[in-house]
Amino acid sequence: MDTEYRTLSLTRALCLPYIIHPSPWKLNRKINTVGSEWPWVIDRAARGFCLKSPAPPGPASSPLPDSSPRMLNPIQVLCSDITSLSLEPEPFASYTEADIISTVEFNHTGELLATGDKGGRVVIFQREPECKTEPYSQGEYNVYSTFQSHEPEFDYLKSLEIEEKINKIRWLPQQNAAHFLLSTNDKTIKLWKVSERDKRPEGYNLKDEEGRIKDLSTVTSLQVPVLKPMDLMVEVSPRRVFANAHTYHVNSISVNSDHETYMSADDLRINLWHLGITDRSFNIVDIKPVNMEDLTEVITAAEFHPHHCNLLVYSSSKGTLRLCDMREAALCDKHSKLFEEPEDPSNRSFFSEIISSVSDVKFSHSGRYLLTRDYLTAKVWDLNMENKPLEIYQVHDYLRSKLCSLYENDCIFDKFECAWNGSDSVIMTGAYNNFFRMFDRNTKRDVTLEASRESSKPRAVLKPRRVCQGGKRRKDDISVDSLDFTKKILHTAWHPTENIIAIAATNNLYIFQDKFN
Amino acid sequence: MEYKVEAHRIMSISLGKIYNSRVQRGGIKLHKNLLVSLVLRSARQVYLRDYYGGICLSAQQAREWCEGEYMDSEQDKLVPGSTESLPESDGQSEVAVDKQEPSNVVESHAALDVESEASGEQDHAENGVLDSGCSELKTPEESPEASPTCEVSNVVTTISSNCISGPPPSNPKQATETPNGCQTDDGESVEEKLHEPIVPHTCTNRKRSADDSELTDSLPKKTKVMSSTLISKNDEKKAETEEMDTSNVSSLITIFGSSFSGLLSSEDGAQPDSEAEDSDSGQICCDQMLKNLNPWSTAIVAF
Numbered sequence: 001m002d003t004e005y006r007t008l009s010l011t012r013a014l015c016l017p018y019i020i021h022p023s024p025w026k027l028n029r030k031i032n033t034v035g036s037e038w039p040w041v042i043d044r045a046a047r048g049f050c051l052k053s054p055a056p057p058g059p060a061s062s063p064l065p066d067s068s069p070r071m072l073n074p075i076q077v078l079c080s081d082i083t084s085l086s087l088e089p090e091p092f093a094s095y096t097e098a099d100i101i102s103t104v105e106f107n108h109t110g111e112l113l114a115t116g117d118k119g120g121r122v123v124i125f126q127r128e129p130e131c132k133t134e135p136y137s138q139g140e141y142n143v144y145s146t147f148q149s150h151e152p153e154f155d156y157l158k159s160l161e162i163e164e165k166i167n168k169i170r171w172l173p174q175q176n177a178a179h180f181l182l183s184t185n186d187k188t189i190k191l192w193k194v195s196e197r198d199k200r201p202e203g204y205n206l207k208d209e210e211g212r213i214k215d216l217s218t219v220t221s222l223q224v225p226v227l228k229p230m231d232l233m234v235e236v237s238p239r240r241v242f243a244n245a246h247t248y249h250v251n252s253i254s255v256n257s258d259h260e261t262y263m264s265a266d267d268l269r270i271n272l273w274h275l276g277i278t279d280r281s282f283n284i285v286d287i288k289p290v291n292m293e294d295l296t297e298v299i300t301a302a303e304f305h306p307h308h309c310n311l312l313v314y315s316s317s318k319g320t321l322r323l324c325d326m327r328e329a330a331l332c333d334k335h336s337k338l339f340e341e342p343e344d345p346s347n348r349s350f351f352s353e354i355i356s357s358v359s360d361v362k363f364s365h366s367g368r369y370l371l372t373r374d375y376l377t378a379k380v381w382d383l384n385m386e387n388k389p390l391e392i393y394q395v396h397d398y399l400r401s402k403l404c405s406l407y408e409n410d411c412i413f414d415k416f417e418c419a420w421n422g423s424d425s426v427i428m429t430g431a432y433n434n435f436f437r438m439f440d441r442n443t444k445r446d447v448t449l450e451a452s453r454e455s456s457k458p459r460a461v462l463k464p465r466r467v468c469q470g471g472k473r474r475k476d477d478i479s480v481d482s483l484d485f486t487k488k489i490l491h492t493a494w495h496p497t498e499n500i501i502a503i504a505a506t507n508n509l510y511i512f513q514d515k516f517n
Numbered sequence: 518m519e520y521k522v523e524a525h526r527i528m529s530i531s532l533g534k535i536y537n538s539r540v541q542r543g544g545i546k547l548h549k550n551l552l553v554s555l556v557l558r559s560a561r562q563v564y565l566r567d568y569y570g571g572i573c574l575s576a577q578q579a580r581e582w583c584e585g586e587y588m589d590s591e592q593d594k595l596v597p598g599s600t601e602s603l604p605e606s607d608g609q610s611e612v613a614v615d616k617q618e619p620s621n622v623v624e625s626h627a628a629l630d631v632e633s634e635a636s637g638e639q640d641h642a643e644n645g646v647l648d649s650g651c652s653e654l655k656t657p658e659e660s661p662e663a664s665p666t667c668e669v670s671n672v673v674t675t676i677s678s679n680c681i682s683g684p685p686p687s688n689p690k691q692a693t694e695t696p697n698g699c700q701t702d703d704g705e706s707v708e709e710k711l712h713e714p715i716v717p718h719t720c721t722n723r724k725r726s727a728d729d730s731e732l733t734d735s736l737p738k739k740t741k742v743m744s745s746t747l748i749s750k751n752d753e754k755k756a757e758t759e760e761m762d763t764s765n766v767s768s769l770i771t772i773f774g775s776s777f778s779g780l781l782s783s784e785d786g787a788q789p790d791s792e793a794e795d796s797d798s799g800q801i802c803c804d805q806m807l808k809n810l811n812p813w814s815t816a817i818v819a820f
Contacts, residue, residue, distance in 0.1 A: 158544070160544035161543060161544065162544070163543035350559050350563075354555075404523075407530070407556065
């Protein structure tokens with residue numbers, strides 16, 4: 001049974017250029033507007049790099065058939081029709097390494113989607129409000145803002161270059177009109193404020209419209225400046241810089257449910273910060289051995305519990321999860337719970353340690369479950385059961401026999417992320433060949449989809465893919481040997497409430513939507 | 518002997534990765550280097566274990582001769598070290614016996630490193646005795662076989678050649694901090710210590726068919742009690758080993774499950790016992806090489 005997934009349109013948000021603004025990070029909302037004051041944007045647009053404003057939606061598609069059985073709701077792609085807007089017939093042929101997307105994150109309402117890339121840039125997308133006249137074309141995501149978050153740095157004490165790659169972005173819960181997000185590279189975490197300005201004062205007494213000081217002799221009367229509407233501008237400004245707290249590479253940040261603190265985790269330590277205080281942090285977990293030669297495991301990911309502000313979980317390279325309670329002690333080296341699955345000795349190999357290393361851990365929205373991803377599997381753990389996971393999902397077990405080659409080409413070290421859907425009933429994770437997989441926990445069904453330009457034409461249906469491992473081979477199956485291991489989907493995100501997913505495939509961002517609710 | 522080739526290949530690849538990580542942008546990635554070093558260690562164990570398996574089949578006489586010479590010349594110097602070696606090997610075995618304690622791994626790792634540190638101390642005492650050249654491995658001491666000694670040195674030099682060259686240090690601290698693993702000094706002194714209590718078993722260990730005798734003999738040497746079930750488990754493993762015929766390293770290693778040290782497995786109490794059994798015997802022969810080559814330290818250097 002083949003379910004059908006329909007795509008509406010495709011957003012390809014290719015990396016935006018190094019938009020070095022002269023001052024304070026102002027960006028015209030419609031950055032692709034021809035004739036704007038950002039000539040370099042135009043230049044980049046000529047290479048098809050810019051995301052354009054959405055094309056007017058075409059004729060409404062026929063209502064989705066709701067009679068066909070489906071495992072998951074059909075997924076549709078929503079965005080602008082990039083192909084009709086790009087200025088170059090064959091763009092996207094090449095990209096620089098700086099364009100590779102390194103993190104994707106929805107904010108708490110799902111209205112905003114932030115992506116970070118290896119070049120240290122952050123691009124924020126905003127969902128267009130739903131159009132009443134077009135009930136089938138729900139809000140599309142368009143570029144809202146883009147800014148340079150981190151720059152390459154050099155640690156002259158260690159003679160090491162610090163990469164500007166954005167490792168993680170986390171949104172703060174919105175408390176006023178502005179949006180705040182934390183972005184981190186290997187060493188420094190920054191708090192950014194994203195605010196809109198749609199009014200400007202006019203009628204100054206001492207300055208004229210262009211800002212020049214008026215000749216005082218021409219001033220005959222006083223006027224009160226008034227706020228006049230203007231083109232919407234999105235301003236992004238750095239509010240805090242949390243630096244010099246990590247010796248090792250920061251791999252995770254997580255905002256606490258108290259909305260006041262957050263943690264940052266590197267390979268061996270986890271620090272607790274207050275969002276308002278940048279010159280100090282508390283170390284709450286330290287697994288560094290006295291003698292570094294005794295090192296056996298590192299921290300790979302960490303997250304706060306979504307509801308309990310005292311609980312945090314961190315995963316290790318050994319495949320274990322540790323739940324820590326900050327009420328127990330100031331230093332949470334001693335875990336409250338240890339989640340570990342006994343290793344299957346029959347699967348032992350040279351690379352058992354590598355493939356058991358947990359690359360991502362996510363609490364469920366309910367806070368009851370944990371989702372972890374190691375190289376070949378995704379596991380759902382119940383917080384109340386430590387000795388084994390609740391569910392194990394094989395993401396790409398056909399790679400088990402190819403571990404040696406994957407070790408040689410370094411693919412075995414790829415860190416895949418995982419995601420829950422809003423209701424914690426479906427989990428999603430990426431794989432190779434631009435495939436990503438979804439597993440329905442209730443029906444135990446799963447699907448493999450591909451995020452690619454060819455298979456995601458506007459209003460096209462996302463077709464389920466299959467990897468065959470020998471034996472019966474169906475049409476359109478991909479054999480394991482023809483998988484493209486350079487096309488990997490490491491970063492995925494799921495809208496907090498709706499069935500909208502964001503998939504980062506190297507330098508491209510795909511946003512798919514389930515239209516059928 | 519495709520296993521040896523495969524393991525060697527993996528070792529070369531791992532060393533290459535560690536070397537390249539030093540020039541990668543963003544500095545050395547601790548996590549990746551840790552994983553690579555674990556793979557390297559596993560491959561090395563398999564490689565040397567397999568190697569010594571072939572060596573031990575011959576040269577029983579040479580072994581005895583080496584033992585005699587070795588014992589006489591090194592007995593005095595090794596007396597202080599011998600007491601250390603026993604707890605070390607026990608520490609390793611104990612680690613395997615303990616159940617599911619995450620600290621086990623740290624302990625066993627610590628045990629290994631205690632060895633290296635102790636070897637370093639030994640080194641100070643025997644600085645004049647041991648030659649610090651990489652090529653000269655005191656092969657009579659390290660392996661009971663005299664005839665394959667040159668092969669042994671070839672093995673180590675092959676490994677060494679993959680290393681980033683660095684001056685062989687006499688100080689364990691320096692040894693661990695040099696960007697290379699050619700630490701034959703440490704390795705030799707370790708092997709000496711380990712050899713003293715367990716020398717009679719080094720050769721027989723390698724023989725898969727001789728596991729029974731090896732285990733029985735080694736029982737009194739260890740302070741912990743090994744159950745007979747472990748021996749039977751080893752038998753099964755060894756039998757499987759001989760039956761299998763594959764060039765795929767991953768499946769190979771499942772066969773060699775027992776070759777993994779207690780570091781890697783702490784889930785099953787019985788299983789790690791058998792593994793520790795074998796691994797100890799493996800480590801006897803391998804540790805000299807293991808200490809020679811501690812690529813993990815290369816990654817630690819930056820930190």
